[in-house]
Amino acid sequence: MSDRTPxxxxxxxxxxxxxxxxxxxxxxxxxxxxxxxxxxxNASGKTTTLKTILGYVPPTTGHVELxxxxxxxxxxxxxxxxxxxxxxxxxxxxxRMTVRENLEIGAYLRHGEDLSEDYDRVxxxxxxxxxxxxxxxxxxxxxxxxxxxxxxxxxxxxxxxxMDEPSMGLAPKLxxxxxxxxxxxxxxxxxxxxxxxxxxxxLSIADRGYVLxxxxxxxxxxxxxxxxxxxMREAYLGDI
Amino acid sequence: MSxxxxxxxxxxxxFKFNWVDGFLWFLRVAALxxxxxGVVGSIQQFADGEGPSAAAWRDLIVSSISTGxxxxxxxxxYSMVYGVLGFINFAHGEVFMSGTMVGLISATMLFENGxxxxxxxxxxxxxxxxxxxxxxxxxxxxxxxxxxxLRGAPRLIPLITSIGVSFFVQYSFAGxxxxxxxxxxxxxSQLSGNVDILGIPIAGTRLLVIGVAVVSMIGLWYFVTQTxxxxxxxxxxxxxxxxxxxxxxxDKTIVTTFAVGGAMAGVAGLLWALLFRGxxxxxxxxxxxxxxxxxxxxxxxxxxxAMLGGVLLGLFEGVGPQLVLAGLGxxxxxxxxxxxxxxxxxxxxxFRPTGxxxxxxxxxxxx
Ligand SMILES: Nc1ncnc2c1ncn2[C@@H]1O[C@H](COP(=O)(O)OP(=O)(O)OP(=O)(O)O)[C@@H](O)[C@H]1O
Ligand SMILES: [Mg+2]
Numbered sequence: 001m002s003d004r005t006p007x008x009x010x011x012x013x014x015x016x017x018x019x020x021x022x023x024x025x026x027x028x029x030x031x032x033x034x035x036x037x038x039x040x041x042n043a044s045g046k047t048t049t050l051k052t053i054l055g056y057v058p059p060t061t062g063h064v065e066l067x068x069x070x071x072x073x074x075x076x077x078x079x080x081x082x083x084x085x086x087x088x089x090x091x092x093x094x095x096r097m098t099v100r101e102n103l104e105i106g107a108y109l110r111h112g113e114d115l116s117e118d119y120d121r122v123x124x125x126x127x128x129x130x131x132x133x134x135x136x137x138x139x140x141x142x143x144x145x146x147x148x149x150x151x152x153x154x155x156x157x158x159x160x161x162x163m164d165e166p167s168m169g170l171a172p173k174l175x176x177x178x179x180x181x182x183x184x185x186x187x188x189x190x191x192x193x194x195x196x197x198x199x200x201x202x203l204s205i206a207d208r209g210y211v212l213x214x215x216x217x218x219x220x221x222x223x224x225x226x227x228x229x230x231x232m233r234e235a236y237l238g239d240i
Numbered sequence: 241m242s243x244x245x246x247x248x249x250x251x252x253x254x255f256k257f258n259w260v261d262g263f264l265w266f267l268r269v270a271a272l273x274x275x276x277x278g279v280v281g282s283i284q285q286f287a288d289g290e291g292p293s294a295a296a297w298r299d300l301i302v303s304s305i306s307t308g309x310x311x312x313x314x315x316x317x318y319s320m321v322y323g324v325l326g327f328i329n330f331a332h333g334e335v336f337m338s339g340t341m342v343g344l345i346s347a348t349m350l351f352e353n354g355x356x357x358x359x360x361x362x363x364x365x366x367x368x369x370x371x372x373x374x375x376x377x378x379x380x381x382x383x384x385x386x387x388x389x390l391r392g393a394p395r396l397i398p399l400i401t402s403i404g405v406s407f408f409v410q411y412s413f414a415g416x417x418x419x420x421x422x423x424x425x426x427x428x429s430q431l432s433g434n435v436d437i438l439g440i441p442i443a444g445t446r447l448l449v450i451g452v453a454v455v456s457m458i459g460l461w462y463f464v465t466q467t468x469x470x471x472x473x474x475x476x477x478x479x480x481x482x483x484x485x486x487x488x489x490x491d492k493t494i495v496t497t498f499a500v501g502g503a504m505a506g507v508a509g510l511l512w513a514l515l516f517r518g519x520x521x522x523x524x525x526x527x528x529x530x531x532x533x534x535x536x537x538x539x540x541x542x543x544x545x546a547m548l549g550g551v552l553l554g555l556f557e558g559v560g561p562q563l564v565l566a567g568l569g570x571x572x573x574x575x576x577x578x579x580x581x582x583x584x585x586x587x588x589x590x591f592r593p594t595g596x597x598x599x600x601x602x603x604x605x606x607x
Binding site: 051075076080105106108156 | 482
C-alpha cells in the first residue's frame, strides 16, 4: 500500500481545545476506494478527528494531507471543494429549511454545475427523499433525516465521505439498512471514513479500522484482524 | 427517537391559583375592556358627527401605514441580525440615521445646483442609492470592528457593545455634521398632490413610501428564499457549525446579513426624508427603538413578522390614540402616540410572548 498516495492522511496530528489535549500523535492513512472505520468510546476524540480533517479544528502540531498535499493552510470550504464532506453526528439537518434546500446546501460550492445527475443518484439511493422534497426537514422521521443528511453530503459529489456515528439514535433495523447503503456508496467508488461506537456493525462492512482511546490510536488493522483481536473484543465489542 | 423516554408525568388538572398568572389575566382582561370601550366610544362619536371626519380617518390610516412600512424596513435589520447572531444590534437605529444624514448631503447638493427641481425622480433615486450605500457600509463596518471580535462570547456582551457603538456613531455624526436639525429640500411638486387608487385619494408621498417599501420587501424576500446566498444565510442562522462544515463561509455570510439589513435601513432613510424631512444625529433613536419594537411585535428573527410588526406598530401609534384613547375621553391624544406604541408592545407580549409570527425563542441559537 505504501507505494500509493493516500487520499487522506494524518501525520503525527495533535489537537487541543484550549489547554486540553485531544488527539495525540494520530497517524491515519486512507486510500482511494477504501472503507475505513474509526472506533472509540465516548469522548475518545472521534468527532474531533473528523473536524480536524475538515479544518474546523486546526492541528497544534502535525498535519493533514489530501492526495499527498499538506492542507493545514486550507479553509474548510477549500477542503469541501476538493471532495471531502461529512455527514454529521445526529444528522444536524437545517430543520427550518426544506429537504430540497438542505440538498442544495450540500452542493453549495458547486457553482454553475449541472446537479441533475447528483439528484438522481440521491433519489436512487433514497426514493423516500424524493417524495419529501418540499417538506421541512425538521418534520421528518429520524430515519428520513439520516437519508437527507447522507443525500446532502453526496450532493457535494465527495471523493471522501466522512460519517460521524451513522447508527446513533436509530433502531437496529434502520442501522443495518444504513450500513448497507454506506456499503453501496463505497462500492460505487466513494472512499468512506466512518466513525462509530457500534464496532460490530462498522467492522462488518469496513476494510480496515483504527481504534481510538482517549485521543490515541491504540490499534490499527484490517477489519478481520480487529474482529479477532482479543484486546479489541475486550475493550469494544462486548459479547458478540 | 430514543426508545426509553420516560412517560410524561400526568399533570394535575386541578386549578391552582398563581399570583403572576392571575395578574397577567387581570391585565389582559382590563386591556381588552379598555380597548373595546374606547373603540365603541369613538364609533359613537363618529356616528354623532363628532371627532375626525371619514376623510381624516382615511388619511390617518394611510399615513400610519406609510410610517409603519418605514419601521418595518428598519425592523428587518434587527430581525435578521438576531436570526444570525442571536443578539439585538441596538446600533441599527444609527445605521438608519447615517443613511438619512449622508442622503441629506447629496440631496442638498442636488438642490443647490437646481437638479433637484429639474429632475426630481432621478434626484430621489440618487438619494436612495447614497443612503443605501452609506447604511450598508456603516452596518458592515460595525460588524467587522465591533462584533466579529466578540464571536463566541456570551450574547450579553455584543448587546452591550451595540449600545456603545450606537453612542459612538451618534456622536461621530454630531461631530462631523453638527447637532442642528437640518431639512431635506421639499419633496418634488409632483408628489404634493393626491393620487387616486381605486377611487380613494392618497397623498403622493405616502404612496411612494409604501410603494418603495413593498418593492424592497419583495426584493429581499426573493434574495433570502430564492438565491444561494439567501439559503446560506438561513443555514447559518440555524446552525453555524454545520453550515461551516458544509463549506459555507460563515463570516462572509454574517457580513452579507449586516449588509442587507443595512441596505434596507438605507431605504428607510430615504422614506424618512420623504415623510418628515428633518434630520439630525439623534434621528436614529426613536425610529430605531420603534423598529426594534416592531421586530419583537412580529416575532424576532422572522422576516415577514418584522414587516408586519412595522405596519401594525405604525397603525397602533397612528390610529390607536384617536381610536381608543379619544373614545375614552382622553384629551390631546395625538401627543400620546409614543406611549401608545410601546403600550401596544407590552400588550402583544402579554398576549403572545413570542410575537405575532414568532416561533422560536429557543435555546438552540448561539452567538
Ligand atoms: N469545542 C470544544 N471545546 C472544548 N472541548 C471540546 C470541544 N469539542 C469537544 N471537546 C472535548 O473533546 C473531547 C473529545 O470530543 P469528541 O467530540 O471528539 O468525542 P467523540 O469521540 O466524538 O465522542 P462521542 O462518541 O460522544 O461523540 C471530549 O472530552 C469533549 O468534551
Ligand atoms: Mg462524536
